[in-house]
Amino acid sequence: MGDPGGAATPRGLASREGTDMNQVLTDEKQRLLTAIDAVLKTAEPGQLRAVAYLRVSTEDQKKGYGISYTGKRVVRHIAKKGWALVDVFADEGFSGSLDHTQRPDLGRLMELARQKPRPFDLVAVHEERAIGRADRAFWPWVWELEDLGIFTAIVKGDYDNTTDEGRSRMRKAADRAEDERIIIRDRTQGGLQEKAEEGGYTGGFVPFGYEVENQGVKGESRLVVKEADLPTLRRARTVFVAKKSWPDTAAVLNAEGLFTRSGKPWSHRNLQKIMLGDPVLNSRIIFRKEKKAKLDRDGKPMYGESVVIELPPIFSEEERAELLEAAQLVKKAPPVRRGRVYILSSRLISPCGEKYTGHLKNGKTPGYRCNGSASAGGHGCDCLFLEADVTEEAVWSKFCEALGDIERLRKVAEDWTGVNQGQNINHAERIADLEKQIKTLRRTKTVTMSLAIREAIAEGATDEDAEAQAAAAVRPLNEELASLESLKAETEAWAAETAEAGQRARDLLQLAETAHKRLENLKPEQKRRLLELLDTTVTVKGNARQGRAGTPCxxxxxxxxxxxxxxxxxxxxxxxxxxxxxxxxxxxxxxxxxxxxxxxxxxxxxxxxxxxxxxxxxxxxxxxxxxxxxxxxxxxxxxxxxGGVEPFRPWVAPSMSIRTWVIPELLLDAEQNLGGGLRSRA
Structure with missing residues (x-):
């Protein structure tokens, strides 16, 4: 199985001592790795070099199957085969539906595998599930290793993918793992669906005004009115109907000590959300809202239809009607523009979790005020005012710097392509091989059916019995054929996604090369629009230093x-x-x-x-x-x-992190989107 590529490589990327010091190992994993370190060795001439990959999910851990359970068996198997164990990788508590880009140690294994000369010859796993339960977590990883000249050995079953028979066994095992994953998913989601249809508690957030009755009792838990919350909700309704102002209502509740469930003062937005939300206003919860439902390929909800769970009402129909009428009378005032565009309004996330919006302080200083502050009618946070010019300049300069750094964007583009883990797979070759197998299997099926019918008739069977015997004879072939056709369809989809990812990466580089020099010249409205297109959010990590009181210098x-x-x-x-x-x-x-x-x-x-x-x-x-x-x-x-020095700035930008979802196809059409301020072609 493969030829050794030389002496074992130093532990390098896979070393626990040298990488990812922030990763905290469990005691069990640390003991296992320490024990395995003692048996690692350099391969003898002609000896195959093996690495062990171990994975257990959180569910496996709950059942008592820790990382050492499979680790010991894999190490013993490698020793029995006479291979040299040169390294070990272990992901503890990671789901089998995650691909190798989402598992730390498996990602390091792949980084090492791509090095030249080839550092090992095979990867040993305890069973197929360690590779992954989902096809997209299983095959791209196995195929890329094959293309690198590295094969996969399964301890449980003692086989590998160096032969057609081994590949067939692996494909069937992968199908079983995928089926098992779907069954688990359907069972879990189906149970939730059934519970929702019966009006039961499906888990998760418990709305204000309600609590879980019989929590933990199978089939009996449901939401009921929480008596301790009723005084707050009833008082809020009475005050709002009278004042028709959410800030005033929040102020009254806070003054009377009727706080949120966590004991914090109400913000008017939070209070409005609670009072006009489905649970309080309409006495219901919608399980799997249609707008958020994940759809299958036919456009139908993957996990079940939406279900309305009726709740015991907080208010009477008359009280509800009064609240709704008062809410409809409260109209939102139009935003005050005052001639200035606040490009970061609602895109700045404050330390308290609220959003910053544009605000003219004292009628003189444009800036951003946290919606959680008392002056904005919020719960009274201590987030400081941010001066607009210095904050916007800090964000925009970093934004331009990122788009202007071609090498950095090239790395982003490579990573982007890498999101589709099939980047290193020859999809066309895989598809052609699968088509060849499918064609051969179809011929085999035809011949098998013909022979089965002929033999049955020769033995005196009726036509119906002969057909039944033929169908039974080709049933295993039909199952394997369905498996191959399904895998071919999946592979074609992966190939299309890989091509799309590559195009997006090229678009990103084109964007950087054609647009970054023009970003500085955009007008404020165009900057705001571009940040909107990129769905940019800026999180304020800490408060900025305040400027001195009085008129700016x-x-x-x-x-x-x-x-x-x-x-x-x-x-x-x-x-x-x-x-x-x-x-x-x-x-x-x-x-x-x-x-x-x-x-x-x-x-x-x-x-x-x-x-x-x-x-x-x-x-x-x-x-x-x-x-x-x-x-x-x-x-x-x-x-x-x-020359000289920068002039004094009365405000200093806070520490911020910027997150942008780059959408090249939008940006490359930015001339239209931004009104001609940014052109995608030279």
Whole structure:
């Protein structure tokens, strides 16, 4: 089975000591790996090199089958075969429906397998389920290893895929694993469906106003009204019907100590969601809502139809009608634009979990305010106000940097293609091989049926009995034929997805190469639209440093608005501008100019300007005068090529993480989507 490619490779990528130190191993897994380390060895000349792959799911662990249960058997099998065990990979608590890109150690195994020269010859697993229960987790992995010259050995059954017989056994075992997965899924989902149709509790979130009765009792658990929540809900309804304001209603509840189930004050949005939600308002829960249902290939719900679970009502029909009428009278005020586009509005996620929206602070400073803050009618979080310009600049600069880094995007494109794990498989060759097997099997089936009928008739069977005997004779062939045809259809689908992933990767690179230079020139509305197309979200990790109170520094603002650096007033710099400034009776004019530059760099208040530069308010008067006459701009023009430092910013952007779903087909048509601001072709 395969030829050894040389001496065993150092443990490298597979070493627990050298990789992924953040991964916490269970005691059982650590003991097993330590024990296996003792038997790892270098292959002798001509000896096959094996690695062990071990996997147990969470369900297996619950049944008492830990990672060591299969590990010991696999190691003993490798020793019995006379192979050299050169490494071991173990994924503990991972489902068999996950492919190798979603299992840490299996992913490392594949990274090592792709190295040259080939570091091992075969992978030993305890049983087929360790590879995966789903076809898409099973075959792409097995096939890629085959193409790399690495084969798979199954301990339970003692066979491998180096022969046609072994491949056939593996295919049948994979079919059984897939069938088992579907049965488990259907049994679980079918049980939930049946429970929902009977009005039972299906698990998960328990809505405010209700609790689970007989929780844990099979067939008896259901949602009932929670008496402790009724005072809050009834008071909320009464106040809202009277005031017709959710912020006012939330304020009353909080003032009276009628808080949320977790003991936190109500936000008006949270209260509105509870009061007008299906459980409280309509006394029902919709299990498997149609809009969210996962559909099969025929467009039908995969796990069952939607079911309305009726709940005991919180309000009477009259009370419900009053609440609904009051809610319909509350109209949402149109957003105040005030001439500014807030490109990150509702795309910023605050530390408290609410969203930031555009807000003009004190009627002067544009920025973003957390919807959870008291000023926004929220629950009273302490998330700070974010100044718009500095926050937007921080996000947009990183955005442009990402799209401008061609090498980085090339890596993203490669990873993107890698999402479809069939990237390293020759799909055309696999499909052709399957077609050949199907053709051969069909001929075998025809011949077998003909012989079976002939033999039955020769033995005196009636026509009907002969047909029945022939059908029985070809039944195993029909099952194998169905399996091959199903696998061929799946492989064709994988091939199409791989081609699509490759095209998306190429589109991404094209986007980067043609668009990144134009991003800086987009208008605010176009930036907002592009972030919308990319479904961009920005999570604020911590609060930003606040600016000082009072009016923002106009002097520093002048430098920022004109894209200027603040120069250093050296002797040479002063000689370049000295003739522009008039002499002052009470102050050294050079000191005054130097003080203005100091203020532009630091943002210090006029009243706190160091005395060496002059009296702050007087210096402010001179700046105002020189600015109005154009003298200041003329002087800074002369110093523009001397460099300097960034002007003071009264606000600092917080630490943020940016997540974007890149959709190349949308971006490549961005000329239409963005009104011509971003062209996809040169």
């Amino acid at each position: 106009a002097l520093a603002g002048w430098f920022r608005e004109n894209g200027r650096l603040v120069p250093e007033m050296t002797d040479e710099a002063w000689q370049a501008v000295a003739d522009l400034f008039p002499k002052l009776r009470k102050y050294d004019v050079r000191k005054v100019v130097d003080g203005l530059l100091y203020k532009a760099r630091t943002g210090v208040q006029w009243a706190k300007l160091p005395a060496e530069y002059g009296h702050g308010p007087s210096v402010h008067t001179m700046w105002t005068r020189w600015h109005k006459t154009g003298l200041w701009e003329q002087a800074m023009d002369r110093l523009a090529d001397r």
